[in-house]
Amino acid sequence: MSTTSTSATKSQGSRATHYLYLAVIVAVILGIATGLVFPGFAVELKPLGEGFVNLIKMMIQPIIFCTIVLGVGSVASAAKVGKVGGMALVYFLVMSTAALTIGMVVGNLLHPGDGLSLTADAAAIAQEKAAEGHADTTAFLLGIIPTSLFSALTSGSVLQTLLVALLVGFALQRMGAAGAPVLTVVGHVQRLVFRLLGMIMWAAPVGAFGAMAAVTGQGGVDALKSLGVLMIGFYVTCLLFVFVVLGTLLKVAAGVNIFSLLRYLGREFLLILATSSSESALPRVIAKLEHAGVDKTTVGVVIPTGYSFNLDGTAIYLTMASIFIAEAIGSPLAIGEQISLLLFMMIAAKGAAGVTGSGMAVLAGGLQSHRPEMVDGVGLIVGIDRFMSEARALTNFAGNAVGTVLIGHWTGSIDRAQLDRVLSGDDPFDETTMVDDDAADPAQVDETREPQPV
Numbered sequence: 001m002s003t004t005s006t007s008a009t010k011s012q013g014s015r016a017t018h019y020l021y022l023a024v025i026v027a028v029i030l031g032i033a034t035g036l037v038f039p040g041f042a043v044e045l046k047p048l049g050e051g052f053v054n055l056i057k058m059m060i061q062p063i064i065f066c067t068i069v070l071g072v073g074s075v076a077s078a079a080k081v082g083k084v085g086g087m088a089l090v091y092f093l094v095m096s097t098a099a100l101t102i103g104m105v106v107g108n109l110l111h112p113g114d115g116l117s118l119t120a121d122a123a124a125i126a127q128e129k130a131a132e133g134h135a136d137t138t139a140f141l142l143g144i145i146p147t148s149l150f151s152a153l154t155s156g157s158v159l160q161t162l163l164v165a166l167l168v169g170f171a172l173q174r175m176g177a178a179g180a181p182v183l184t185v186v187g188h189v190q191r192l193v194f195r196l197l198g199m200i201m202w203a204a205p206v207g208a209f210g211a212m213a214a215v216t217g218q219g220g221v222d223a224l225k226s227l228g229v230l231m232i233g234f235y236v237t238c239l240l241f242v243f244v245v246l247g248t249l250l251k252v253a254a255g256v257n258i259f260s261l262l263r264y265l266g267r268e269f270l271l272i273l274a275t276s277s278s279e280s281a282l283p284r285v286i287a288k289l290e291h292a293g294v295d296k297t298t299v300g301v302v303i304p305t306g307y308s309f310n311l312d313g314t315a316i317y318l319t320m321a322s323i324f325i326a327e328a329i330g331s332p333l334a335i336g337e338q339i340s341l342l343l344f345m346m347i348a349a350k351g352a353a354g355v356t357g358s359g360m361a362v363l364a365g366g367l368q369s370h371r372p373e374m375v376d377g378v379g380l381i382v383g384i385d386r387f388m389s390e391a392r393a394l395t396n397f398a399g400n401a402v403g404t405v406l407i408g409h410w411t412g413s414i415d416r417a418q419l420d421r422v423l424s425g426d427d428p429f430d431e432t433t434m435v436d437d438d439a440a441d442p443a444q445v446d447e448t449r450e451p452q453p454v
Contacts (some may be wrong), residue, residue, distance in 0.1 A: 037218025052207020
């Protein structure tokens with residue numbers, strides 16, 4: 001009887017969240033219409049979108065902390081965490097190189113900067129962005145260390161939370177049975193946090209409406225038309241990277257259809273499209289990949305790390321934008337210069353998630369360090385950057401989702417039977433709780449799962 005009641009409750013919750021995301025789609029359309037018809041009023045709605053994104057960001061660090069502590073603290077050996085982390089970093093490096101290379105090839109084929117000229121206003125904006133994005137490697141690395149153990153949960157830095165959560169997880173691992181009560185408490189805190197997130201998601205239509213109305217009202221139709229070659233070329237390049245490069249790798253290496261995986265994460269893609277922030281979907285993708293059979297440790301290490309180190313969309317953007325700017329200011333880059341800049345941007349892209357203004361600020365800061373004469377050209381793409389940022393965020397998200405499944409497959413930390421059931425639709429994700437209330441003690445989760453061999 002209880003099983004029937006639970007199934008009925010989940011079914012009702014699934015229908016409710018289905019209507020919620022239909023409401024998000026309607027809100028996006030209404031936001032665009034409002035921005036075009038009432039641009040002045042629409043710009044004033046920007047705080048609605050910002051407020052919703054801030055609510056989501058508020059939940060990111062507690063979720064990452066709980067997920068990693070549970071994942072690392074409950075495994076039997078630290079070697080498993082090291083294996084997952086090491087493989088993840090190698091994978092991120094390879095895919096970042098592939099993304100930058102694809103961006104360079106397409107940029108050279110399209111020549112998107114031909115015929116443009118730089119204005120004084122655009123140059124002034126570019127200098128402001130360069131000031132935001134300029135930071136050296138030492139400052140970036142030292143910034144990973146929090147001021148205190150507890151400040152890592154309130155700093156807003158994902159990498160600080162990741163560091164502290166790993167240390168706490170390893171400490172609980174060393175404590176053995178004595179650490180089990182702490183893991184149980186963290187497990188209950190995780191359930192509470194996911195419940196709160198489920199409540200916040202009901203504000204998604206309001207946030208989507210405000211975000212889309214503001215950007216459309218500010219740029220108008222001209223923002224959708226200007227620099228069309230660069231914007232369309234960037235979108236096409238991102239699509240090719242996701243469906244050809246990532247899709248082929250996922251199918252050949254793990255036998256998983258990328259369309260099935262992306263369909264399972266469809267609501268997260270819609271949320272990112274509405275907010276232009278991949279961070280808005282981070283808590284949900286952690287829960288959904290765990291539900292799909294990927295081990296807690298793998299999800300807990302790969303996803304948060306990938307959000308800072310596996311930015312495929314940002315890598316493509318940095319390369320194409322650099323080539324575009326060089327051509328626009330009348331100083332095209334030779335192939336050797338492009339390769340040198342590509343290597344530099346590979347490093348610069350790793351800090352993009354922690355910089356205000358994200359891709360554009362990193363682009364300007366990177367050029368300031370490597371090719372200062374090109375910095376002023378960043379102002380040329382300000383008008384369309386908001387629309388390009390959506391493609392960046394969607395591509396970054398897809399790359400991290402695919403990477404987590406691949407690393408789970410390669411390390412034998414994925415339940416393939418569960419993944420197949422989920423992707424086929426036989427075991428839908430519980431949108432109402434985002435956690436399995438019938439699961440075993442959180443401290444014993446890893447012991448109850450039987451991962452498939454590689």
